[in-house]
Amino acid sequence: MNSKIKLLLIVALMLVGLGIATIVNISLNFREYSIKSATEKATATASIVKDGLTAHMVNGIMDKRDYFLNQIYTNHSDIKALWIIRSDKVKKQFGEGFKNETIRDVLDKDVLRTGKTVQTIQENAQGITLRISIPYNATSTGTPNCLNCHNVKDGDTLGAVSMEFDITHMRNDGMLTILKILGINLIFIIIALFLINYYVSPYMTLFTNMQTGIKKAYRGDFTHIFETKVEGDAKTITQQLNTLFRKMQETFGDIKHNLATFIPQGCVSSNDPLYEAKTIINELSDIYKFKKTIELDDSKELVYKRIVDTLKYKFSFKHFALYEVNIQKNSRELIYISEGKSICASEVDSDAMLCRSYRTKSDIISTEFINLCQECSCENLEYVCIPFDINDEYALIISITSKEETDIAKINKDIPSIKNYLEAAKPVIESRILTDKLRETSLTDPMTGLYNRRFLEQYIDKFVKQAQRTEETYAVLMLDIDFFKKVNDTYGHDIGDAVITQLGKVIRESVREADLAIRYGGEEFVILLHNASKEGALRVAKVISEGFAALNFDVGNDKSIQKTLSIGISLFPEDCDSIWQCIKLADTALYVAKTTGRNKIIEYQPEMSQNDNLR
Structure with a gap:
C-alpha cells in the first residue's frame, strides 16, 4: 500500500468516524427531545383535563365528564389512551367513579403513593409509547380552593391523569433526519477525498x-x-536537492575507492557507502593513532605490547597468544599468552615449520576442517591462527581461541583489520630490529661474538640493581691467556686472532644463557656467572681452562702450539658489594695466578689486597 492510498484511507476513516459521532450525538439528542416534547404535551393535556374536571365539578355536571375526556382522547391522535384515577380519600367521599377510572398498572399506584409524576418508555419494533401518570394534588391556595370540596389536607393526592402517547412518528422523523445527515456526510467525504487526492497527488x-x-x-x-509539478516551496526544494546531489556526486563519487587504497578490500562490508566510508575513516584514525604511538616506543618488546593491548581492548579478544618466529633459526618464541599454556605442541618452538599457519603463509581457521592443524591440541576449543611476515628474518603469528564456534565468524571478520594494525606496526618493528642489531653490534666483540667492555660499562649497574632487589649473586671470573704477546710476536697476529676466537668459542660453550661473558680487552675476558656458588665457579673455570688447553693451533711448517689460561675468581656480594670492585678483586687473583706460575685458577683472598708481594 503506497503512501497516497494510506493518506486517503486515514482521511476517509477520520471523516467516517466524525460522521458516526455526529449521527450518534444527533440520535441521542433527538430521542431525548422527542421524549421531552411528549412529556410536555402530556403535562399540558393533564392541565386541560384538570381544569375541565374542576369546571365540571363547580357546575355540578361531574357525571358528564366522560364525554369531555373522550373528546380530548379522540381529538389528539398522539394519545393512544387516557383515563383518570381517584385516590382512596376521594373514593371514600365521592365513590368509585366510572368503570374505566380504576388503577391499571404500577405507575398508577406509584403516582397515588408518591404524589409525583411517573413515566416510562415502552419501545419495540412496532413503535414507541410514552406511558405517563400526572398527579392532582390538593391545594388551599388559588381558585378554586380544593379543600372546600374535598375532605383532604393541603398537598394530598386527589387523583391522577394517566396517558399513553404514541411517539413512533418522532422516531421515524429522527431516522429520516439521520439518513439525510448520513447522505450529506457521504457526499462530503467523497468530495473531500477527491479534493485531497487532487491536491495531494503531486x-x-x-x-x-x-x-x-x-x-x-x-x-x-x-x-x-x-522532479515535481508543484510550484512554490516544493519546486524550490527539488532544485536544492538536485544541486546538493550533483555536488555530492562530484565530491563523494570516488571517495569509497580512494579510501579503499588505505584499507584492504573486505575490511568493511556494508551496502551503505556513507557508513562504509565513516567506518574506514574511523579505522584509519585508530591505526594512525596506533602508529604514532608505537613510533615513539624505543623497543620491539614495547611495540609487541601495544599489539597485545590492541587485540585485548579494541577487538575484545579474551584468549589469544602472540608468537615471534626467527626465520633464520627456524624457531618460534612465545611473546604473550592471555592465560594457560599454548595450544601448540612444544616441538613447534624449535621447528617453526611445524606450524601450519607459518608454513603455508595462510590464515588457519579450525572450523574449516576437522583437526586442521595436527600440531594443535585443543579439545572443545576453536582457533584462528594469523601469520604475518615482518622481514626476511622475523615473522609474527597470532593465535586466537574460543569455546564458542560462533565467535570464530566474528574473529574471521576482524582478520583484515588486525592485519591493518600489523602493517602499520611492520616498519616500526623493522626499525627496532635494526636498532637492536646496531646496538648489539656496538656492544659485542666481532671476533668472539661475546659482549665487549662497552656493554659491561653500559649495563652492569642495571644488572647489579636487579641483583640487589632479588638478592641474586654473581661469581666473577677474570681470564687471561698466558704469554699471549709471544704468540703475536712469534707467529703473527693471524695466529693470535685464532687463539682469541677459539677461546671465545670455548667460553660460549661453557656458560649458561643467564651468564654474561665479556671480552674485557686484548686477551683478557670477564665472566659473570649468575647465582653461582664458589664450587660452581671453580667448576666452570676448570671446564674453560681444560677445554682451552686441549686446543691445538696450527702455526705452519707442520707445527702447532697449545696455550693455557690464568683465571682469578671473586664473589659478589660476598667479597665486595660493588661489582666493579669485585672485577678488580678477580683481577688481583688473576695477577696472583700469573705471578705464581700461570695456568692456574686462583680464588680471591683478602690478604691478596694487603700483601704487595702477591700483587
Whole structure:
C-alpha cells in the first residue's frame, strides 16, 4: 500500500468516524427531545383535563365528564389512551367513579403513593409509547380552593391523569433526519477525498521520487534527478536537492575507492557507502593513532605490547597468544599468552615449520576442517591462527581461541583489520630490529661474538640493581691467556686472532644463557656467572681452562702450539658489594695466578689486597 492510498484511507476513516459521532450525538439528542416534547404535551393535556374536571365539578355536571375526556382522547391522535384515577380519600367521599377510572398498572399506584409524576418508555419494533401518570394534588391556595370540596389536607393526592402517547412518528422523523445527515456526510467525504487526492497527488509523487533518490544515495549513487509539478516551496526544494546531489556526486563519487587504497578490500562490508566510508575513516584514525604511538616506543618488546593491548581492548579478544618466529633459526618464541599454556605442541618452538599457519603463509581457521592443524591440541576449543611476515628474518603469528564456534565468524571478520594494525606496526618493528642489531653490534666483540667492555660499562649497574632487589649473586671470573704477546710476536697476529676466537668459542660453550661473558680487552675476558656458588665457579673455570688447553693451533711448517689460561675468581656480594670492585678483586687473583706460575685458577683472598708481594 503506497503512501497516497494510506493518506486517503486515514482521511476517509477520520471523516467516517466524525460522521458516526455526529449521527450518534444527533440520535441521542433527538430521542431525548422527542421524549421531552411528549412529556410536555402530556403535562399540558393533564392541565386541560384538570381544569375541565374542576369546571365540571363547580357546575355540578361531574357525571358528564366522560364525554369531555373522550373528546380530548379522540381529538389528539398522539394519545393512544387516557383515563383518570381517584385516590382512596376521594373514593371514600365521592365513590368509585366510572368503570374505566380504576388503577391499571404500577405507575398508577406509584403516582397515588408518591404524589409525583411517573413515566416510562415502552419501545419495540412496532413503535414507541410514552406511558405517563400526572398527579392532582390538593391545594388551599388559588381558585378554586380544593379543600372546600374535598375532605383532604393541603398537598394530598386527589387523583391522577394517566396517558399513553404514541411517539413512533418522532422516531421515524429522527431516522429520516439521520439518513439525510448520513447522505450529506457521504457526499462530503467523497468530495473531500477527491479534493485531497487532487491536491495531494503531486506531493505524493514528489515524495515517491525523493524516496527513490534517497535509496540510490544509500548505494552511493547521487545521479538521481528530482522532479515535481508543484510550484512554490516544493519546486524550490527539488532544485536544492538536485544541486546538493550533483555536488555530492562530484565530491563523494570516488571517495569509497580512494579510501579503499588505505584499507584492504573486505575490511568493511556494508551496502551503505556513507557508513562504509565513516567506518574506514574511523579505522584509519585508530591505526594512525596506533602508529604514532608505537613510533615513539624505543623497543620491539614495547611495540609487541601495544599489539597485545590492541587485540585485548579494541577487538575484545579474551584468549589469544602472540608468537615471534626467527626465520633464520627456524624457531618460534612465545611473546604473550592471555592465560594457560599454548595450544601448540612444544616441538613447534624449535621447528617453526611445524606450524601450519607459518608454513603455508595462510590464515588457519579450525572450523574449516576437522583437526586442521595436527600440531594443535585443543579439545572443545576453536582457533584462528594469523601469520604475518615482518622481514626476511622475523615473522609474527597470532593465535586466537574460543569455546564458542560462533565467535570464530566474528574473529574471521576482524582478520583484515588486525592485519591493518600489523602493517602499520611492520616498519616500526623493522626499525627496532635494526636498532637492536646496531646496538648489539656496538656492544659485542666481532671476533668472539661475546659482549665487549662497552656493554659491561653500559649495563652492569642495571644488572647489579636487579641483583640487589632479588638478592641474586654473581661469581666473577677474570681470564687471561698466558704469554699471549709471544704468540703475536712469534707467529703473527693471524695466529693470535685464532687463539682469541677459539677461546671465545670455548667460553660460549661453557656458560649458561643467564651468564654474561665479556671480552674485557686484548686477551683478557670477564665472566659473570649468575647465582653461582664458589664450587660452581671453580667448576666452570676448570671446564674453560681444560677445554682451552686441549686446543691445538696450527702455526705452519707442520707445527702447532697449545696455550693455557690464568683465571682469578671473586664473589659478589660476598667479597665486595660493588661489582666493579669485585672485577678488580678477580683481577688481583688473576695477577696472583700469573705471578705464581700461570695456568692456574686462583680464588680471591683478602690478604691478596694487603700483601704487595702477591700483587
